Amino acid sequence: MRYLPLSTADRSAMLATIGAASVDDLFADVPAEAVLDGPIAGLPNHASEMAVERALVKMAGKNKTASTNPFFVGCGAYKHHVPASVDMVIQRGEFLTAYTPYQPEIAQGTLQVLFEFQTQVARLTGMEVANASMYDGSTAMTEAVFMARRITRRPKCIVSAGVHPHYTSVLKTLTRFTGDLVEAGVPTFTPGAPGDDLASLIAQIDADTSCVVVQNPNLFGHIADLTPLADACHKAGALLIVVVTEIVSLGAIKSPGEMGADIVVGEGQSLGAGLLFGGPYLGLFACREKHVRQAPGRLCGETVDASGKRGFVLTLSTREQHIRREKATSNICTNSGLIALAFSAHLSLLGEKGLRHLAALNHARAVQLADRLARVPGVTLLNGPFFNEFTLDLGREARPVVRKLAETGVLGGVSMGRLWPTEKALAGGMIVAVTETATDEDFDAFEDALDEVMA
């Protein structure tokens, strides 16, 4: 067994030191009815590297990959090019095989990375502080709503219909049991502004409202100026929570912080992580400094060592489960540390100049494709302003269209039927994402295939 260093002789010598006759003696506390005499039935025995690799390569081969097909799927996970050096960095054993930095003197590498990561996330979102990561964007959003309740001591949260429906579902899963009230609407296909209507969100705010949650760009790709919403929230004593699922957008559009957000949460997958069929991803969490003691998750802070040198430690941990137990701000322990490193390395490779270039490129390419697809007979572009994702109304049920496109080898987008199965009025919607990875040939293939399927 290639991962087990003990030899038979070692085992006997160690048993002798322990004073046990056999290893079974060490399991003496296990009640007789639960003792298993041999390997568990129905599972294979150990296998060589070669054999395991063969089996898994075969399974992997059954999937259509993003890089080998014209690919335009988004809605919360985006295909961006990740520089080769990012993967090299996260495979450094000193990062990959370290634990949470509980002994800071021998974890300054991880801690400095977290400090840099927190700074990058705060600046990108336009906020004052950011934490050391959450599981993903959806759980970060739920935590933000609970944080707003703790800060405002009010029970009601208003969720925009432009928020990714899976994110809203995650929130509702918990609030069903916690007693928090959630008001979440159904999206509308208002031409020029698909998704939600900020004016009606503002009208919903009342004295019980702890927060309003809005996504920008929203699920349909629409981008909005949130400043009036922020003002309305603040006038009513509520907080504005902004969700960002495509973090690259912040290289092109005004940050939530600049528009008055109090908490910004997001999915950081676009930088560093890759698609990974949904995980591990990276929950981003940023807020105002005055609220940081109500924030969930780990925080890394600067300090000095006994000889006066700058160093970093995990801090403000009296908020956390290992100290506060049932009174903690969250139950999170393990987070997404390594993905935070990947994000931070990717963003430091881009730098401000590279990020702005990348964002501009995504936007321009999306504009080009949107105009091409809007020329296909029967297809209408619903967006006014957008970043790299837009919604088409196909005038017929989109779900079979997406499947037919896949049969021709084009992974063309996400149908509304998959995300909002109960809303028949939305069934014609198809959400298309365009990143720097899509080529002109991919555009041609998509346009041709859509033309054919729609004909």
Place this chain on the structure above:
Amino acid sequence: MSTEMNNVGRPTRLVAGTGAAVETFTGNRALMLEEPLLFERGSLDTSGVDLPPVPPVPDRLGGLARDAVIGLPGFSEPEAVRHYTRLSRQNYAIDLGIFPLGSCTMKHNPRLNEKMARLPGFADIHPLQPQSTVQGALELIDVLADWLMKLTGMPAVAMSPKAGAHGELCGMLAIRAALDARNDPRRVVLVPESAHGTNPATAAFCGFTVENIPANARGRVDLDAMLARLGPDVAAVMITNPNTCGLFEPDLKTISDAVHAVGGYVYCDGANFNAIVGRVRPGDLGVDAMHINLHKTFSTPHGGGGPGSGPVVLSAALAPFAPIPFVRKTANGLELVEEDTAGTHAADSFGRMVAFHGQMGMFVRALAYMMSHGADGLRQVAEDAVLNANYILASLKDLYTAPFASSGPCMHEALFSDDFLDGTGLSTIDLAKALIDEGFHPMTMYFPLVVHGAMLVEPTETESKANLDQLIGAMRHVATQMLADPDAWRAAPHFAPRRRLDETLAARKPVLGFKDSEAA
């Protein structure tokens, strides 16, 4: 013109020096390299990524273009590679040596698993692609689920939780949903004092009231106290087995039966499954829900704090309430049951816990690990993990206080307290920092809370006897020296990249990000 050759060459003999400490110009000390912050070294005009030009089309950003400077410095590729490589060298890691952090199961991370997780067929697929295009990914999830159910003897498993604590949440939400389904208002959850902080935090997070149950003198849950507290208001108990003292809970089945008899459920924290994998199935102990930390027992790397993955096995009583999405076999292949199919196939599901389907990257690594070991190898894993821990316990218990050693062998981790340091003015933290100078990552300190100055040592099965002997030697040396000359041991570590760090200062005046005004 002729010059004379210098045939003396460089000196090869050692020359006696003064040995005085030398301050270097850079602050570096040979291979120990200081590294400034990205914000002190990078520049806003530098980029390590080349991109194609932006096509000249008028923007459609609706007047929302970001004009102000963001403040994100960049590195060229060589600068970036060096920045992170230098930082990496200030970290301890399993790849460097034994990492005996109790409760964390820091075992070797096989590199085959990294290679498999990077196969494009797993890494380069989108969670919302049409299901016909991801049948291999659904198959992987299904096969892994089958391994987990068989290894635990449980009939169902929820795959989407993102880590152990998230798995706890999954199990406790399933219990809430089951209670709601029968209109049962009970809300009390009993948690042993020795439990990990995530247990009470999770129970409170989903609306339960937490009550503590004491430990007995043998380091186990006090059975009498537990049975006495059970009643119609008890929704669940949360028990860790093997527990956080590294001991098997022999009464778990009795407790489970008693909890079921009063209409409650049993949540088992499976963080310590490594001790019993392949030898004991929690399903045989009456458990209703248990999370499995794939980043512990099944070796997916911790990555300096995450990501993890926390699938939850469920009893038949809780299975109907499992979260969506999940994979289901149909005549036409594998199907992901999501919102659109949940009404027909998962009407009782408590809902969704994450945006997509869970930690696919961790699933691939964990399955590669399981297939590599097989049923026979996993059993050996548990045996060697337990053997290694008992070897440490046996080799140190004459010197270190081992509060529960008299009650018999331990499981996968050995627990000590710092009582033996009484009178020296030293405590667990001093011993831990001294071990850093010896080249080890310290054990878990001050957890569990049920013994004074806890030191929880979990070697795992991937350490050789020679490594254990060296750790034992160092632990004996340090303890002996501390008892002999306590004053010499208050300031360790001396040789780490940093001396002891001021955590009080960090919390009193939090500096949580870089401020440009600080720039030197």
